[in-house]
Amino acid sequence: MSTLPAIGTDEPRCLLAPDGTVAEGHVTALDDAALLDAWRAMLQSRAIDERFFSLQRQGRLGTFSPVNGEEAAVVGSAWALDPARDWVVPQYRELPAMLRQGYTVTRAVQYFTGNPAGNFMAPGVNVLPYQISLAAQIPHAVGLAWGLRHQGSDGVVCVYFGDGASSEGDAHEALNLAGVRRAPVVFLLKNNGWAISTPVHRQTAAPSFAARAAGYGMAGELVDGNDLFAVHDACTRAVTRARAGEGPTLIEARTYRMGPHNTSDDPTRYVDPEELEARRAGDPVARLRRHLQAKGLVDDASEEVLTAALTAEVDAAVAEAEAGAPPGPEAMFDHVYARPPQRMAGQRAAATGEAG
Amino acid sequence: MSTLPAIGTDEPRCLLAPDGTVAEGHVTALDDAALLDAWRAMLQSRAIDERFFSLQRQGRLGTFSPVNGEEAAVVGSAWALDPARDWVVPQYRELPAMLRQGYTVTRAVQYFTGNPAGNFMAPGVNVLPYQISLAAQIPHAVGLAWGLRHQGSDGVVCVYFGDGASSEGDAHEALNLAGVRRAPVVFLLKNNGWAISTPVHRQTAAPSFAARAAGYGMAGELVDGNDLFAVHDACTRAVTRARAGEGPTLIEARTYRMGPHNTSDDPTRYVDPEELEARRAGDPVARLRRHLQAKGLVDDASEEVLTAALTAEVDAAVAEAEAGAPPGPEAMFDHVYARPPQRMAGQRAAATGEAG
Amino acid sequence: MAVMTMVEAIRSALAAELERDERVLLLGQDIGVNGGVFRATEGLQERFGAERVVDMPLAEAVIVGSAVGLACSGLVPVPELQFLGFGSQAFHQIEGQVARMRFRSHGRYGMPMVIRAPFGGNVRTPELHSDAHEAKYAGSPGLKVAMPATARDAKGMLTEALRDPDPVLFCEPLRGYRLIKDEVPEEDFTVPLGRARTVREGDDLVIVAYSAAVVIAEKAAERAAAEGYSVGVLDLRSLVPLDADALREAVARSGRALVLHEAPLTAGFGAELVATIQEEAFWSLEAPIGRVAAYDTPYPPGSVEDLYVPSVERVLAAIRTVLEA
């Protein structure tokens, strides 16, 4: 066990303080270009949240879960990956990580309008589809990492799941198998304080989720999930270990869901407004903004320009997605089987009016 | 967390040394009467293993899993319970614990001859039925403990499961819920080194199963499972905590399956004979024998007499079970429903030749 | 009598039994403070306390599995599956444990339990939230499966299920939670399981359905009436127990039948209905029994789900086919 990083069971590691200053002696691996790229991704995520939310309200989009508040946890981890060989296995609240890997906003719009094409990852985009069945993606990530290694790749898989999903049996079975097989997986547990209306203290009595790593013989880390540097640093070390064949890591990123669970949720029923206010102070975007402004890399003007550009991009993607022909009945049958059973083929023919 | 016992992640706690001497300054809570009672239970278990095995070979019994080698883990824990208010939730290799609670050898014989009556626990016998679906009993134990507490009882539930069962999702979900609800449960994980042919190091990379307790916010202990005193001591403290409302404990009892997995298993295919020999040296019965002989409580002569008596008891139970009329077709339908659907009632009538 | 929506009827049945029987205890995800994602348990935690309306961790197997233990302790647990589709995470506990514990224990441990589970489509939920898995549970001996189609039945059958010593999977049509409204007695009453309801009589053909599909069947029957056909509708109410007598009589009357459900066709419960009908009423059959069901594909994304779930038009077309056969 000595080779494994110690687990802070209650104090998350913080490198970028809420006031935007960096911890004594820490030098982030993110150079200015990478930093601005990450900043851009975080602002893009905010722009998407905003637009998608209003589109849903207009009935142009289906149920959608905003990233709002968790940008540093998602971007910090994704930026530790090499999209060319590493993989992202998402839950449903990690769009910025999927985009970094090559997924497009247009597809995201399609997905949230109920178009089956929206969950298609183009060849070369190392991402598994959105996962709605909580924790079901975690075993997939372990098998994927195992399979990559089996075939001689040094790719690493980063799988995202929530504090709620962590209670599912699949999370345990997958973590345990990853330990046994020393699979190159980074388990990024985004503890945003809530599973819909269930607060994390009702989800578990554990002092931290990172404390579970020891029970699987793997490294565990607890980081401030609103701290881009701390998340990126922990994830980078985890990726390095995994690539070197030193096995998986469980990273708990403590963040906070600043908005509703999704577009049909009403958090005022269960979130204490004072707590929410207090948590807003931890806003990861504001924190990074302070740092970048102090560094002189951004200012209000540049941010305004960037946000406008990003919003325009989103609008263009929405327009593109909405311009496409809506799926017809064949969409129910396409890709269900590579070699469809005769009966389903007949149903397809009947539904589409084609000859069977 | 400070209130929780520290977890030795690799050195099991030992109080009764293999040579039969007791650890410096330890005084067991088991007085001589209780000691001899436990000794009797361990010898009874051996007698049952032997008889059942040969009955199976004669085709008079179905598949059976011997306790052989795990007597201290089962008896040491069961003797920490109060059968009048505490409960045992077994897997399938804990017959001595079930008998202590009031289950009978005759019923056990019925069970292993495929008689549905064999799984019946008489009123007042606080035991759940044998569980074949691995780990499925662990959620039951948590619900049972929760329900007892909800109704004002101070009863404690001791649930048994194996190193193999620990890998199932149900084990995780149940441990986590027990932590959240501070349910009065003692999780007795019998690590006997094997899940059929799967050695424990292929089951998990964890340094110990006890190390998982921290990840559920509960106490965890690692004990020498061949040490009656260490198991009884850890379990007694766990029961005391649970009764006092201080929540659950995960106890890993490190023992060894000295025989085959069950009557249809051939361990010579996968067990290294040298390892087996080495492990036999840890035989919990031999260890207790040394202690009791040194204490002058037993000698070879008294043991011979006792074993003969116990074997006679088993034979009597077998005779009693075999004397009963074999189950008829109604056994397929009895107790499936309290209020049977019409269709099943009709099937019953047809199968039994009764009027529908 | 007051008109209630189905979700109000369910809530009132739960409240009444919590009031009447202190052994009753609700457990599930988001059922407490949040009152359930569909508000089926709204206000119940405030009224009965957090020890009787319990918010659970996100883990279906232990929500159902701990309910098994709660029942062994003498309580009447009412676990909620937030969606029936996630019953698959607890499938081993439901079919292997809940359904078998009475039998396994030779009668010592009955399972007076109601597993509540919303299901069904056309409401643009994310993937896996609309799946209709009822046949998989109806094929799990030891379980009973209730499928109310009206607010009145929802209250009466839920009350009955809560008092039934056997475990009942109680499936609630989420599309109908608010759309289905009818008169529901305020006072205590029960509707027995296993007794089908004749929604309308018909001489030419009978549509056999359950849950929200009954609404589709009624609309189709009306449309058919406009075309001059006399089409009856039989609401099964429960799949286990199954009211074979009602099936026989309904088919004996019209000689033609159509079975309808939201689940995919193959191995759907409609197959059991066809098999039962032809066993019970073969000689009165004048045409092959029709089946209208979803296609043999996974429940699709929202943009095409209304083409997937059987519509009034598809039922009408099937009616014509059976009548013209």
Add this chain to the structure above:
Amino acid sequence: MAVMTMVEAIRSALAAELERDERVLLLGQDIGVNGGVFRATEGLQERFGAERVVDMPLAEAVIVGSAVGLACSGLVPVPELQFLGFGSQAFHQIEGQVARMRFRSHGRYGMPMVIRAPFGGNVRTPELHSDAHEAKYAGSPGLKVAMPATARDAKGMLTEALRDPDPVLFCEPLRGYRLIKDEVPEEDFTVPLGRARTVREGDDLVIVAYSAAVVIAEKAAERAAAEGYSVGVLDLRSLVPLDADALREAVARSGRALVLHEAPLTAGFGAELVATIQEEAFWSLEAPIGRVAAYDTPYPPGSVEDLYVPSVERVLAAIRTVLEA
């Protein structure tokens, strides 16, 4: 041709594909050093190494769930469920993930996977080891379900399944592992899924069965022949795809049919067969289609299991009933 037992045929198919296709990887409980509890994988780990024949932790959901990821990585995983009854622990991964990944990913991630699972009764296994859950999987769109009844088909269909780009649940009758013996070609060959096998022709009645029940059907047909009845036997081979044409033709010939399986009656796959037959061949039916199945109770303990699983006598009695109807 050599005579092989079914378990030998399965082992030879696995060995041949491991040899032929390096993407094939076996994973399961006790399949390596121990060669599987039924010896289906005996010697394979020695021959192909512990990286291609992998002993797994005791956790069905991740055995199947990691296979999904292995398939996404480009491999052809062959997870073994030690017993089909424990597929319920992985049910959410099988019906919700394996069966839907191709559709969910709009074709990007196919699931060329074979889930092997022994099942079936009369061998005095402990509880839950004999359960016949096939209908629950046949009702899970995206999956194919194979049910071989002979050693030859076991090898040919397993080879076919291993090369099929779609996921296949391959159910192996554990009673037949050693009892079922027949001639099996040594060379590479495949038996397509979805094409039923006419075991024997019959003019009076046809028994439709699959897996080990085919053996029961054959014996019953012979006994019936002794009574002067000409009874045919149709072996379905797979439930999905389903050979509806063969069903139509067989019933068209005899006008009377009996469906047979080891699973309980209600919502068993026999219901789908009856429904399909009456859709395909209603006008040639001369009597109600009979169903012989296990009772609607959990699989019972060993002392009575032989009364539970359909026997030759029960099938014979049903034959007489259908013929006399």
